[in-house]
Amino acid sequence: xxxxxxxxxxxxxxxxxxxxxxxxxxxxxxxxxxxxxxxxxxxxxxxxxxxxxxxxxxxxxxxxxxxxxxxxxxxxxxxxxxxxxxxxxxxxxxxxxxxxxxxxxxxxxxxxxxxxxxxxxxxxxxxxxxxxxxxxxxxxxxxxxxxxxxxxxxxxxxxxxxxxxxxxxxxxxxxxxxxxxxxxxxxxxxxxxxxxxxxxxxxxxxxxxxxxxxxxxxxx
Amino acid sequence: xxxxxxxxxxxxxxxxxxxxxxxxxxxxxxxxxxxxxxxxxxxxxxxxxxxxxxxxxxxxxxxxxxxxxxxxxxxxxxxxxxxxxxxxxxxxxxxxxxxxxxxxxxxxxxxxxxxxxxxxxxxxxxxxxxxxxxxxxxxxxxxxxxxxxxxxxxxxxxxxxxxxxxxxxxxxxxxxxxxxxxxxxxxxxxxxxxxxxxxxxxxxxxxxxxxxxxxxxxxx
Numbered sequence: 001x002x003x004x005x006x007x008x009x010x011x012x013x014x015x016x017x018x019x020x021x022x023x024x025x026x027x028x029x030x031x032x033x034x035x036x037x038x039x040x041x042x043x044x045x046x047x048x049x050x051x052x053x054x055x056x057x058x059x060x061x062x063x064x065x066x067x068x069x070x071x072x073x074x075x076x077x078x079x080x081x082x083x084x085x086x087x088x089x090x091x092x093x094x095x096x097x098x099x100x101x102x103x104x105x106x107x108x109x110x111x112x113x114x115x116x117x118x119x120x121x122x123x124x125x126x127x128x129x130x131x132x133x134x135x136x137x138x139x140x141x142x143x144x145x146x147x148x149x150x151x152x153x154x155x156x157x158x159x160x161x162x163x164x165x166x167x168x169x170x171x172x173x174x175x176x177x178x179x180x181x182x183x184x185x186x187x188x189x190x191x192x193x194x195x196x197x198x199x200x201x202x203x204x205x206x207x208x209x210x211x212x213x214x215x216x217x218x219x220x
Numbered sequence: 221x222x223x224x225x226x227x228x229x230x231x232x233x234x235x236x237x238x239x240x241x242x243x244x245x246x247x248x249x250x251x252x253x254x255x256x257x258x259x260x261x262x263x264x265x266x267x268x269x270x271x272x273x274x275x276x277x278x279x280x281x282x283x284x285x286x287x288x289x290x291x292x293x294x295x296x297x298x299x300x301x302x303x304x305x306x307x308x309x310x311x312x313x314x315x316x317x318x319x320x321x322x323x324x325x326x327x328x329x330x331x332x333x334x335x336x337x338x339x340x341x342x343x344x345x346x347x348x349x350x351x352x353x354x355x356x357x358x359x360x361x362x363x364x365x366x367x368x369x370x371x372x373x374x375x376x377x378x379x380x381x382x383x384x385x386x387x388x389x390x391x392x393x394x395x396x397x398x399x400x401x402x403x404x405x406x407x408x409x410x411x412x413x414x415x416x417x418x419x420x421x422x423x424x425x426x427x428x429x430x431x432x433x434x435x436x437x438x439x440x
Binding site: 149 | 257259286287288290311338339340343359361365366369370371384386390
């Protein structure tokens with residue numbers, strides 16, 4: 001009974017997500033659904049990415065939070081279109097919530113839309129919002145056992161960003177184990193390692209993302 | 221519609237959780253529902269707490285994970301009764317899952333049952349499992365903005381353990397901000413700060429917990 005309720009919700013969401021995706025395709029917009037545990041560095045990565053790419057790419061951001069608008073305020077300071085969604089308790093974003101933001105954007109003048117999901121390594125992986133692909137961040141402080149314990153998110157993501165590598169010397173985390181276990185779950189996963197604090201490894205991510213934006217139709 | 225489905229699920233769960241609680245009370249068992257984001261240190265805290273208290277307290281553990289039995293294996297090495305629940309995708313434990321473990325425990329010979337929930341700072345806060353109280357861990361690497369962004373978990377918990385304080389020098393996290401914001405949400409919250417790695421601050425937690433186990437009926 002509960003299972004069928006959940007399946008109905010997911011199917012209804014898939015339909016709305018597909019409508020969102022059709023609209024994004026019409027505008028030639030690349031859309032990324034960015035996910036992670038709380039505090040892994042989604043907003044920091046966004047700030048860095050906007051600074052690096054905003055002269056070449058017209059970026060918009062949707063900030064998903066259960067409550068508060070702190071993240072949207074951080075992003076809006078960068079001078080790009082930003083819309084905050086407060087889910088009011090819900091643990092993930094869904095297609096409907098994303099659709100409700102459309103009237104606030106001018107998609108005609110946008111190349112890249114990044115959707116920052118609620119901080120949660122479980123539920124967001126089940127819900128499409130209309131994205132081209134899902135990207136996830138794992139912080140090394142979360143530990144190297146996370147791929148095997150939370151496999152769905154690693155399975156659903158096209159990109160894994162291993163963040164906070166500046167803290168590696170102070171943890172017992174093995175980068176090799178994260179990479180091996182992630183690739184077992186998802187052999188096509190594109191893995192970056194980086195520190196949003198020191199900037200290490202970010203250039204590779206910027207170059208990869210820029211390539212995807214510029215050649216959206218060819219590559220995806 | 222969706223709201224009423226959710227409400228029905230929560231009400232049904234509350235009834236089962238109350239039945240669990242009645243049974244625990246009958247056996248004079250103290251039950252803690254331990255929650256946090258992935259990788260904040262729940263299993264590490266359990267290992268340390270078991271080592272410190274197992275000569276005085278008869279402890280049992282329920283390990284909740286979406287998949288894998290790595291945590292239960294870590295705990296079982298300590299020589300105490302441990303049962304693994306694999307939720308198979310579900311983002312939290314509920315009363316039913318806990319009830320299904322009962323036949324595997326000998327509650328007559330147990331003083332303290334710790335339920336390690338799925339790593340998730342959102343959903344587990346909504347579901348009772350029959351606990352005396354909820355306790356949460358926040359790692360300093362998650363950042364000091366978490367109380368205001370995930371208020372329900374801070375509101376529902378009786379205890380907040382701020383972990384990984386050995387990493388404070390390498391982060392921008394303010395302990396004062398965590399404490400102030402948490403206490404705004406929940407003025408009765410009992411806050412500990414600790415490092416499961418260095419052991420700093422753990423003695424205070426052990427003493428507090430031991431007092432609760434020994435004087436369960438008086439204090440709770």
